[in-house]
Amino acid sequence: MMTEKELTNEEVERLKEVYASLGDTYKRILTEVKKVVAGQEEVIEQILIAIYTDNHALLEGFPGLGKTLIVRTIADIMDLKFRRLQCTPDLMPSDVTGTHVIEETEDKKKEFRFEEGPVFTNILLADEINRATPKAQSALLEAMQERQVTTGTTTFKLDKPFFVLATQNPIEMEGTYPLPEAQVDRFLMKILVKYPGKAEEISIVDLYTGEKTPQTNRVITKDQVMNVQKLTRMMPVSNEVKEYAVNIARSTRPEESKKAKSFLEYGASPRASIGLILAAKARALINGRNYVSKEDIAKVAYPVLRHRLILNFESERKGVVVDDVITEILKEA
Amino acid sequence: MREDFIKKVAEAGRVLWGIKLFELAMNAIVCFLFFAVIMTIAHWSIYLSLIPTVLYVVIALSKRALQSDVVGTIEKKTGRLQERLKTAYDNKNKENIIVSSLISDVSGEMDNMEASSFMNQRRVSYKVVASIALIFLILVLTVIDLRWILANTFDFDMMMRSITNAMKERGIQYERAVGGEDRWEGSNLTTESEKEKLGAEPGGERPGFQMGPIPGGGGGVGSDDRADIYGKASSAAIEGENVDFNLRPDYGGEVEIKNDNEDEQQVNAINPEGVESADTCDECAIGPEHEDLVKRYFEKILGEV
Numbered sequence: 001m002m003t004e005k006e007l008t009n010e011e012v013e014r015l016k017e018v019y020a021s022l023g024d025t026y027k028r029i030l031t032e033v034k035k036v037v038a039g040q041e042e043v044i045e046q047i048l049i050a051i052y053t054d055n056h057a058l059l060e061g062f063p064g065l066g067k068t069l070i071v072r073t074i075a076d077i078m079d080l081k082f083r084r085l086q087c088t089p090d091l092m093p094s095d096v097t098g099t100h101v102i103e104e105t106e107d108k109k110k111e112f113r114f115e116e117g118p119v120f121t122n123i124l125l126a127d128e129i130n131r132a133t134p135k136a137q138s139a140l141l142e143a144m145q146e147r148q149v150t151t152g153t154t155t156f157k158l159d160k161p162f163f164v165l166a167t168q169n170p171i172e173m174e175g176t177y178p179l180p181e182a183q184v185d186r187f188l189m190k191i192l193v194k195y196p197g198k199a200e201e202i203s204i205v206d207l208y209t210g211e212k213t214p215q216t217n218r219v220i221t222k223d224q225v226m227n228v229q230k231l232t233r234m235m236p237v238s239n240e241v242k243e244y245a246v247n248i249a250r251s252t253r254p255e256e257s258k259k260a261k262s263f264l265e266y267g268a269s270p271r272a273s274i275g276l277i278l279a280a281k282a283r284a285l286i287n288g289r290n291y292v293s294k295e296d297i298a299k300v301a302y303p304v305l306r307h308r309l310i311l312n313f314e315s316e317r318k319g320v321v322v323d324d325v326i327t328e329i330l331k332e333a
Numbered sequence: 334m335r336e337d338f339i340k341k342v343a344e345a346g347r348v349l350w351g352i353k354l355f356e357l358a359m360n361a362i363v364c365f366l367f368f369a370v371i372m373t374i375a376h377w378s379i380y381l382s383l384i385p386t387v388l389y390v391v392i393a394l395s396k397r398a399l400q401s402d403v404v405g406t407i408e409k410k411t412g413r414l415q416e417r418l419k420t421a422y423d424n425k426n427k428e429n430i431i432v433s434s435l436i437s438d439v440s441g442e443m444d445n446m447e448a449s450s451f452m453n454q455r456r457v458s459y460k461v462v463a464s465i466a467l468i469f470l471i472l473v474l475t476v477i478d479l480r481w482i483l484a485n486t487f488d489f490d491m492m493m494r495s496i497t498n499a500m501k502e503r504g505i506q507y508e509r510a511v512g513g514e515d516r517w518e519g520s521n522l523t524t525e526s527e528k529e530k531l532g533a534e535p536g537g538e539r540p541g542f543q544m545g546p547i548p549g550g551g552g553g554v555g556s557d558d559r560a561d562i563y564g565k566a567s568s569a570a571i572e573g574e575n576v577d578f579n580l581r582p583d584y585g586g587e588v589e590i591k592n593d594n595e596d597e598q599q600v601n602a603i604n605p606e607g608v609e610s611a612d613t614c615d616e617c618a619i620g621p622e623h624e625d626l627v628k629r630y631f632e633k634i635l636g637e638v
Contacts, residue, residue, distance in 0.1 A: 240419055
């Protein structure tokens with residue numbers, strides 16, 4: 001972890017500036033997003049948490065709930081490059097990472113030039129990732145993990161920050177390739193997008209059936225986003241809160257907990273413990289605090305754990321929902 | 334700032350420890366007094382109360398030594414430092430903007446903390462009141478024999494008789510109620526067996542202050558035409574002669590010994606508490622007219638032995 005000693009004075013000053021204005025920054029981001037998106041405050045907070053922790057997130061919801069719109073709006077507000085990748089069964093790995101193309105130079109010579117794929121961006125929205133073939137999925141996941149793309153003998157580093165938001169459609173699962181559990185584990189959070197309330201839906205109708213198209217303003221720069229990512233890592237956590245997070249993750253393993261054994265086939269890995277702490281740090285920072293509380297851990301437990309737990313047959317038969325299992329585990333911890 | 338913070342936590346820890354010792358001392362006093370009450374009731378030595386008290390102190394000290402989480406205790410006592418103090422303390426060796434900001438905030442809050450916030454003043458007040466009440470209880474129990482009271486609580490008649498006897502021993506005479514009615518007259522509590530004991534119906538000679546013979550009143554202390562609670566004079570037989578035997582309820586009492594056919598003769602009983610030497614006690618002297626009677630009495634007893 002970087003401490004102030006490893007940073008230059010200039011960097012430290014910039015960090016202080018960003019830290020001082022952080023609480024206000026979140027409110028302004030929320031205000032700008034609300035010009036375009038009605039409601040979904042929890043989704044916006046969780047997406048910001050994923051960005052600030054320099055991680056990736058899965059977004060699940062029915063079509064037409066504004067998933068793409070939210071991500072695009074956040075990218076605009078944060079002055080980040082945004083690209084969208086529509087995953088289909090015929091998607092090739094080179095369609096994700098990029099490929100070499102032959103190009104004729106001015107002196108009529110032909111040479112290979114690397115054409116960057118959509119992955120060379122700051123925020124990538126991979127729509128319906130479960131529709132892509134496992135080969136294409138693995139190309140994307142490798143880029144997510146390594147933050148670089150290798151073609152032939154050449155390695156290309158991806159720009160920073162790099163954030164992948166992959167969506168999954170919970171309906172129409174026929175002919176899809178669900179992400180394997182080992183790959184799903186690489187996403188920090190699984191964010192559920194639900195239907196808006198009645199008042200919110202009326203606002204949506206007003207927003208998109210009027211004469212004017214809502215416009216947003218830039219709130220934070222790319223450099224500031226990266227500084228916020230550094231500040232997130234600097235957030236202090238007490239030993240008690242760390243223990244709490246680890247207890248929660250361990251309580252999801254059937255061999256550690258009777259409750260987990262009665263509901264789950266597999267529990268969360270140590271990646272979940274890391275995810276809980278990181279997400280809680282970002283949440284504390286977003287809310288203008290300089291310490292992480294147990295409440296932060298409890299709040300982020302749902303998006304961090306829900307895609308890492310596998311229900312057993314009995315629970316699936318009874319229609320048990322993963323979030324209910326997480327609630328029971330939190331009561332015990 | 335970091336060093337100041339660590340010093341403040343250490344100082345708070347010392348204050349906390351002092352308060353814990355004070356509370357322990359209060360608890361030990363209450364414990365000692367509680368067991369002292371039990372010892373007093375049981376008529377055992379009050380020093381035995383030290384045993385459970387010392388045990389309590391040893392156990393309490395060992396428990397507190399094991400649970401020496403100063404930071405956690407301070408957090409519990411002061412709600413506004415909840416979670417923040419622990420986070421600052423656990424990360425005191427890290428150097429970054431956020432940790433510095435947190436330590437600065439927490440140090441500021443600790444400057445405003447008062448030692449009294451660590452003490453539960455209400456609990457201390459209750460303990461002080463309990464101590465006073467227990468001390469008072471011990472003093473009361475030292476004067477009153479609680480075991481005797483408990484043993485005789487259901488025997489009201491016996492209890493009252495015993496109280497009356499205790500009062501008699503201390504020279505307190507029972508006064509007649511206004512109007513001269515005898516409080517005991519018509520008492521429902523007097524049983525047949527009591528009558529048999531006394532040898533008479535209820536009533537009899539009235540207790541009262543010695544006012545001397547009432548002219549024309551028949552003499553005798555408190556004598557009344559109405560029935561005597563001590564019953565009719567029972568007869569004692571000395572040398573085959575019936576002798577009237579009236580017990581006087583006065584202090585020191587008067588024993589009347591008379592022959593049925595003889596005039597009443599009074600012999601003053603000796604007051605054991607006011608006994609003086611025979612040379613100085615006028616009341617102890619037996620008149621010449623009684624000497625023969627007394628002499629015969631003792632000769633009779635010796636003969637029987």
